[in-house]
Amino acid sequence: MSMLLSELQRDALQELMNISMGQAANALARLIDAKITLSIPKIVVVDASEFQQMFLTDQYWFTRQSFLGSVKGEALTLLARAGTETIGGLMDYALPLDDRSKEELLLELANILAGACLNGFSTQLALHTKLSMPTMFNAELRQADSFRWSSTLLLEVEFQLEGTAFDSRIVICLEQLSIDVLINKLNTLLEE
Amino acid sequence: MDQPHLHLQLNNRLPLGICVLDAAYQVVYWNDFFSDRTGLPFAEVQGKNLLELFPQQARYLKKKIDSVLVLNNASFSYWEHQPHVFPFSSSRPITGEETLMYQNIEFLPGECDDSAVRTVCLVVQDVTELASYFQAEQQLSARLEQEGAELKVLNEKLSMAQSQLLQSEKMAAIGQLAAGVAHEINNPIGFISSNLQTLQDYATRLLKLTAFYEKIVSKTGNETFLALQRDTYQRLQFDFVRTDLPELLTESIDGIDRVAEIVKNLKAFSHVDNAQWQPANLVDGLENTLKIAANQLKYHVEIHRDYAADLPEVYCQPNQINQVLLNLLVNAAQAMDHKGHLYLRAWQQDQSVCIEVRDSGPGIAPEHMSRLFEPFFTTKPVGSGTGLGLSLSYSIVKKHQGDILVQSQPGEGASFVVCLPIAGPADSSPADSSRSV
Numbered sequence: 001m002s003m004l005l006s007e008l009q010r011d012a013l014q015e016l017m018n019i020s021m022g023q024a025a026n027a028l029a030r031l032i033d034a035k036i037t038l039s040i041p042k043i044v045v046v047d048a049s050e051f052q053q054m055f056l057t058d059q060y061w062f063t064r065q066s067f068l069g070s071v072k073g074e075a076l077t078l079l080a081r082a083g084t085e086t087i088g089g090l091m092d093y094a095l096p097l098d099d100r101s102k103e104e105l106l107l108e109l110a111n112i113l114a115g116a117c118l119n120g121f122s123t124q125l126a127l128h129t130k131l132s133m134p135t136m137f138n139a140e141l142r143q144a145d146s147f148r149w150s151s152t153l154l155l156e157v158e159f160q161l162e163g164t165a166f167d168s169r170i171v172i173c174l175e176q177l178s179i180d181v182l183i184n185k186l187n188t189l190l191e192e
Numbered sequence: 193m194d195q196p197h198l199h200l201q202l203n204n205r206l207p208l209g210i211c212v213l214d215a216a217y218q219v220v221y222w223n224d225f226f227s228d229r230t231g232l233p234f235a236e237v238q239g240k241n242l243l244e245l246f247p248q249q250a251r252y253l254k255k256k257i258d259s260v261l262v263l264n265n266a267s268f269s270y271w272e273h274q275p276h277v278f279p280f281s282s283s284r285p286i287t288g289e290e291t292l293m294y295q296n297i298e299f300l301p302g303e304c305d306d307s308a309v310r311t312v313c314l315v316v317q318d319v320t321e322l323a324s325y326f327q328a329e330q331q332l333s334a335r336l337e338q339e340g341a342e343l344k345v346l347n348e349k350l351s352m353a354q355s356q357l358l359q360s361e362k363m364a365a366i367g368q369l370a371a372g373v374a375h376e377i378n379n380p381i382g383f384i385s386s387n388l389q390t391l392q393d394y395a396t397r398l399l400k401l402t403a404f405y406e407k408i409v410s411k412t413g414n415e416t417f418l419a420l421q422r423d424t425y426q427r428l429q430f431d432f433v434r435t436d437l438p439e440l441l442t443e444s445i446d447g448i449d450r451v452a453e454i455v456k457n458l459k460a461f462s463h464v465d466n467a468q469w470q471p472a473n474l475v476d477g478l479e480n481t482l483k484i485a486a487n488q489l490k491y492h493v494e495i496h497r498d499y500a501a502d503l504p505e506v507y508c509q510p511n512q513i514n515q516v517l518l519n520l521l522v523n524a525a526q527a528m529d530h531k532g533h534l535y536l537r538a539w540q541q542d543q544s545v546c547i548e549v550r551d552s553g554p555g556i557a558p559e560h561m562s563r564l565f566e567p568f569f570t571t572k573p574v575g576s577g578t579g580l581g582l583s584l585s586y587s588i589v590k591k592h593q594g595d596i597l598v599q600s601q602p603g604e605g606a607s608f609v610v611c612l613p614i615a616g617p618a619d620s621s622p623a624d625s626s627r628s629v
Contacts, residue, residue, distance in 0.1 A: 027262060027263045027264075028263070030262055031258075031262045031263060092255065100272065101273070103273065104270065104272075104273035107273075108259075108267070108268075111265070111266070111267060111268055112259065112263060112265065112267075115263060115266060116263060116265060119263075119264065130266075131265075131266060133268045133270070133298070
């Protein structure tokens with residue numbers, strides 16, 4: 001398991017994530033008027049090649065958006081290719097989706113989900129973050145050895161839209177210095 | 193200068209549209225960017241519902257703003273998907289070809305208490321320049337891609353043509369070689385043939401002589417001589433020799449005649465430039481050509497002939513037309529894998545004579561039909577065909593102002609019909625009657 005986080009720190013972080021993600025899912029459910037189930041947040045440290053593995057699938061579309069604030073990093077959203085039409089209907093898009101409206105839908109979804117996750121995460125840890133516009137991410141073009149980092153902390157949550165094939169995974173990736181900020185915050189919380 | 197005044201001034205100087213709404217979509221603030229472009233100063237719109245100010249975009253704006261209000265999370269609008277949310281005219285009215293401004297919009301949550309969002313801030317960015325640059329780029333890359341694809345097709349065609357050209361050169365060389373060999377063989381065949389004739393004559397005489405001696409010996413009635421004759425006959429198996437010798441010679445003469453015929457035809461065909469215009473009987477031409485193609489057809493091909501009687505002669509280049517017929521016959525034979533039925537038909541139709549060559553082969557695939565007469569197009573394995581036969585035939589027939597038609601259903605054979613005007617092409621004046629291909 002994580003070399004960067006102790007067992008205690010990880011458990012605390014997971015608990016915090018769980019609470020905040022629940023709130024995020026609730027807000028989302030209200031917006032699109034559908035039932036949403038949520039996985040237990042996963043917290044892992046990965047190296048570049050493990051990170052790259054995540055993109056070796058044709059089940060998902062990928063988006064990315066960066067966030068700035070007291071912690072910095074990027075939020076990646078994996079959106080199931082199956083069930084895009086269903087969720088498009090729920091989100092009030094004209095069906096069938098053409099390429100343009102599909103991309104619009106995916107980016108909007110990604111922004112809502114990643115925004116909800118990051119908001120929850122920041123609020124619980126009393127951090128402030130600001131998310132930028134999401135863009136589509138074509139990960140196949142990236143080689144693992146082109147990344148400028150050796151390992152990163154991933155906070156991953158899976159959303160499932162009940163009664164559809166649609167699911168989505170939100171991965172919050174923190175950059176090196178931000179991991180230290182996070183650990184300090186966790187320690188303060190644990191000491192309290 | 194105090195801080196709020198500074199902020200206000202800054203807000204109005206920014207190249208960004210800023211508009212703040214409350215939870216009821218009422219305008220709390222908008223900066224000069226909005227005023228300048230809508231013609232509505234802030235004082236006039238303050239407290240008005242934004243959705244009513246922009247009714248065309250109300251549904252989209254409401255959706256975006258609601259998402260911010262509910263989720264307390266920024267929302268974005270992209271020029272790629274919604275290029276002109278606010279109907280602002282282009283920032284380049286003189287030099288640009290765009291009429292409307294391309295916009296990226298951020299919908300940001302503003303003040304909030306108890307996680308309920310009180311205000312929403314819209315930040316509009318003019319990305320017209322970026323958008324038109326991007327679109328030009330995309331058009332360019334689409335064009336490049338198309339050109340690349342065309343180039344690839346051309347390259348493939350070129351390499352195909354190259355290999356076929358190589359093949360046809362090889363075939364031409366073989367043809368020349370064959371013509372040369374035919375010429376060389378012609379001489380020995382000449383004297384072999386005449387010698388065989390003489391030999392037949394001599395052999396007949398020798399056998400007559402033997403018969404004469406036989407008669408004389410039997411006349412003598414001398415038992416010793418008769419016994420001696422019987423012994424010698426038996427030892428030499430003369431009775432067999434006597435019957436076999438004429439047959440052998442007849443067969444040989446027949447054989448050498450056939451060789452001579454083949455050589456003659458080979459020579460006739462290697463002289464493709466012999467393009468004399470003259471009246472000719474197409475059925476005779478077809479029959480002569482059949483003889484040449486005989487080795488392709490002889491095994492298991494059954495030939496059915498249906499020639500109309502009293503067909504007029506056609507003014508044409510007989511050698512060239514024979515070349516066309518040969519192509520059709522060889523193609524038919526190869527299509528049937530040398531066994532099946534070959535139907536030959538000839539009839540008069542108005543002022544033309546038509547010849548049909550129909551086979552019982554597997555037919556022609558529909559996707560090949562349109563390319564049949566294309567030079568270098570062949571479905572035969574490499575080395576079997578040049579892909580030139582039908583295209584050459586087509587050009588010969590067209591030169592005669594005739595028609596070559598093809599009909600085929602997969603699985604039901606193929607039919608080729610050549611129709612030639614009886615009077616020949618309209619412009620076949622004597623001046624170019626000896627024109628070569």
